[in-house]
Amino acid sequence: MSERPTEVEGVPDEVLDRIRERVLAKEQEQQDYKTVHGLRPQLKEIIEQEITEDYLD
């Protein structure tokens, strides 16, 4: 992976990498979401699951 353009204070790179992988996997899983699901892939839930209160200062 290329060098990350944006860092997030307090959130390790491996967490951001994991979120990216989960986002892409979810998009892959729901690539026909418009025709089949009618809903956007649930990416918000992925970030909510990964970024909890533990990452607050």
Add this chain to the structure above:
Amino acid sequence: MKLERLSLRNFRQFRDADIEFSRNQNKNVTVIHGQNGSGKTTILNAFLWVLFEELQSIKKPERIATQGEMVAADVGDTVTVEVELIFDHEGSRHEVRRRKSLQKQSSDDLEGMEVDGSFVVEKITEDGNVDEPTNPESYVRQIVPDDLAELFFFDGEYISDLSGVDNQDEIQDAIRQMMGLTLMERSIKHLDWVEGQFRDELKDLGSEELQSLIQERDEVESEKEARERELKDKTRERDRLQEEIGTINELLTQVGETRELQEDREELESDRDELEDDVDEINDDLDSLISDKGFLTFAMPAIKETAASLDDLREQGKIPSRLDNEFIDELVEQGECICGRPLDEESPECEAVLSHKSDVTSDGLDQASIRLIDKLDRIRSERDGFFEKVDRLLKRRSNLDEDIEELSGQIDDISTKIQDLGQGVDDLDTDEVSLDELDLDAVESVSDLEAARNAKDDKLSNEIKPDITLLEKEIEEYKDDISELEDKIDEAEDEQQEADLARKRMQVAKAVREELELYYEQFQQSIRERADEKIDQTFEKVATKGYEAVITDDFELRIHDRQHGTPIEVDKSRGERQIASLSFIGSLVDIAREQYEADRDTDYFDGGIYPIVMDSPFGALDNEHRGEVSEVLPMLADQVIVLVTDSQWEGPVEERMGPHVGVHYDLDFDENGGIEGSPITDVTEVSRHKEVAD
């Protein structure tokens, strides 16, 4: 995706046909021969129908069922159409089956009305387990995206359009889809949306309130501390004054004439203190009473109005007036009447209450009405009881005040008597008490001492003690304010934490999106270069010398004239365009295969094995190009299925593609050979290479 078998039952002119495809690596071509109108395009459409329920470039697409079967069926009977495709995908055998039951509506009905249908996908894993995906449509689209299907299952009649100026969207979409770019585009777009969602949450969780509350709490806290300091000073002063008064009292008991007066005074003051304690107790009782029952005074207008309405209803006979037996039993059990009188067992009061019991029981609305009336009566009674208690307490306090006033008068008289004595202070034993310490250096007589005592007592009673009471009250109020503010701060802190979390999540969504955007740019460029190189290599092998196929920065497929230095787009013949399109499709399939086999560590594009199924792909090509394309295509794709006429096959195509062919089929079309003279096509296996049985 490696095709194994296609089976057709009552599908168009195919009543019962099975085609098993060659899957051998060296003999990867399956050729299906058929004259014009024999059903080559129908077979191509069978793939699209079973996978996506689509039909393209076909006459009368509404007639799915075999004509002969529809003609032979009676009105109301059904004809079942079924296509099954078996293929291997990523190590698992897949059986995809689409079935429709069409009911004949009239004697000349050749279309039928769908009365039943099913679409089933079975995935058989290497260990023999069978899985059925819950959403088979979605599952199939994951294996073969439907917008790419036109590339893998294509009609040669239209293939040349791909490289036409007006059809570049298809090229762009195909490359993006195949290489995983659309996946990244969607991820970027959706992450942007998610970022907006977190931003909205942040807006709803205002964070300024917390700072304001903390500041307010600090201000109230410092006010309270200032009062506490003041209270401490006042308390100290009170103690000092009380001590000094005590000392003076002691001095006064040393003088014979004043001793008795002083002792009387101390006794009176003690009595007065007790009475004042009683007054304090009454004040506390009044506070509690007003707090508990004070609302009754404000609620009475509404209660009276309700009671009046109920009385009206009662008078009109709309609700019963009898008391509820159960209610009376409750009162007796509680041992207290609604008027507050005790209901001791067998007492006259208890007997009187029990006499209201009725033998007739009530229920429903009657009972509810009775209960309501009784409750209102009880409230009225409570309200009356409240006023009685308040009056009683106020009267008692007033009596105590009078007693206190009388005692105070007696105490004042004693003071006057002491001052009138004119006794000197020489006899006082002041060894243990310094008058200077008492700030009494000018004292010459008992009268002066008493005056000083009175001054201190005045200050204590009229200034210090009221100040202390006021300060204590203020401090309690500040404490209540602080407690209330701290509750609000706790709430605001919870919100603040939610806001901080929403902000952090928003930053994360942005960071991941920006990372994908950056990589998307790099990856897109790399894909473009890779596709450009591969397509040009393929095109160079088969096209007229001097031309090149180019994928532009905007992912458009262009054919350029290499001979004029700077490439110039040329107006191509249909054949040249067809070559470019075939090169393009073959190259994409090849890139996908390379990626799949390389097993590169990437989140975005795993690649895949895709077949090429071509219907009449050589129609517009001259013999030289037919030969070149025929040689190249089997090398680009893992599996090639070609639907051709004999005239297209014979010559250079057969010569160059022939060595790669594993299976030959013939489509035997008979325009009147079916039921009641309907058209029918039989599929016959002509030859199968011995290596094909893999």
